[in-house]
Amino acid sequence: MTDDNPRSPFRCPVALVTGAAGGMGLACARRLANTHALILTDVNDTRLAAICDTLRDEDNAEIVAAICGDIANDGTIREIATAFAASNGGCKILVHTAGLSPALADWGPILRTNIVGTAKLLDAVEPLLTEGFVGVLLSSTARCFVPQVDGMLSAVLAQPLAHDLLERLAPLLGNDLETRTANAYAYSKAWVCQTVQQRATRWAEHGARIASLSPGFIRTGMTRKEVVERPEMQKLLASTPMGRWGTVSDIANAVEFIVSDKASYITGTDIVIDGGLSARILTQG
Numbered sequence: 001m002t003d004d005n006p007r008s009p010f011r012c013p014v015a016l017v018t019g020a021a022g023g024m025g026l027a028c029a030r031r032l033a034n035t036h037a038l039i040l041t042d043v044n045d046t047r048l049a050a051i052c053d054t055l056r057d058e059d060n061a062e063i064v065a066a067i068c069g070d071i072a073n074d075g076t077i078r079e080i081a082t083a084f085a086a087s088n089g090g091c092k093i094l095v096h097t098a099g100l101s102p103a104l105a106d107w108g109p110i111l112r113t114n115i116v117g118t119a120k121l122l123d124a125v126e127p128l129l130t131e132g133f134v135g136v137l138l139s140s141t142a143r144c145f146v147p148q149v150d151g152m153l154s155a156v157l158a159q160p161l162a163h164d165l166l167e168r169l170a171p172l173l174g175n176d177l178e179t180r181t182a183n184a185y186a187y188s189k190a191w192v193c194q195t196v197q198q199r200a201t202r203w204a205e206h207g208a209r210i211a212s213l214s215p216g217f218i219r220t221g222m223t224r225k226e227v228v229e230r231p232e233m234q235k236l237l238a239s240t241p242m243g244r245w246g247t248v249s250d251i252a253n254a255v256e257f258i259v260s261d262k263a264s265y266i267t268g269t270d271i272v273i274d275g276g277l278s279a280r281i282l283t284q285g
Helices: 023-032 045-059 074-087 105-128 143-146 151-157 165-172 176-203 219-227 232-240 248-258 275-284
Strands: 014-018 036-041 063-067 091-096 134-138 209-215 269-273
Touching: 014 023, 014 074, 023 036, 023 045, 023 091, 023 269, 036 045, 036 074, 045 063, 063 074, 074 105, 091 105, 091 165, 105 134, 105 165, 105 176, 105 209, 134 176, 134 248, 143 176, 143 209, 143 275, 151 165, 151 176, 165 176, 176 269, 248 269
Parallel strands: 014 036, 014 091, 036 063, 091 134, 134 209, 209 269
Antiparallel strands: none
16 A cells, blocks of 8 residues: 555555554554554553564564653653654554553543543544544443443543543542442543544544444453453453454454445444443343
8 A cells, every 4th residue: 555645754654553562552553564654652662662673573564653651641642743743644544542451550540541641642633634534442341331421420521631530530430449440441431432422523524534442351461461350350251142252353353444445434433342242231231
């Protein structure tokens, strides 16, 4: 594939992948490496550097920027926006996999990364949208296992960059740390789907699309840690109708489809990839 923008400094379109050192982020970066130059971000500088070397050596990847930092930090967002703008319209894909789960952090960092970081990233990208751009954000089927977002909670989530977001959300998430952390994760992923819906019309005005994917039990280091440390996760995995773990290739396959012309009429929606788990829970309890 060649870049159809004559002003772009790169030999092919550019894809921005956040959380590129994680299992799903790496799988998506590797899948896109044959057709796109890559801007990769992650909070782990050692892993990010090693993955960049691996992608160059094994996939002949053109990595135009590797940005290490917390996605919720303004400095990291500025670096991402600068790299995005440097493509001069050549950046055509965003795959946003960066996020935290209850196995990795408690409720505060989860909200800051999954909601605040995502909102900052999308706000930075939107002014630079061009015709044909596609954004894919990772949600989670965890969003299906909490009450519908409404009322006071919905009002708070409608202002993701409010300076007192965490202070206002804390009393709405539960009384103990474990409950608050689990709910923070689920509601943060529900918010991802909601913001995709809310931004789709605005993106369409630029000829751009945006969608989310809700994975279930995908075999990654983070998810395995969840299953090991949380017995309720073991029960959910065992009840998955397809009777197996999902793989990072399952996610990369879906991303590859969504960003392709074959999905040109898909925007503002969520695609569930969980082996039927959420359907079973929602219909059978």
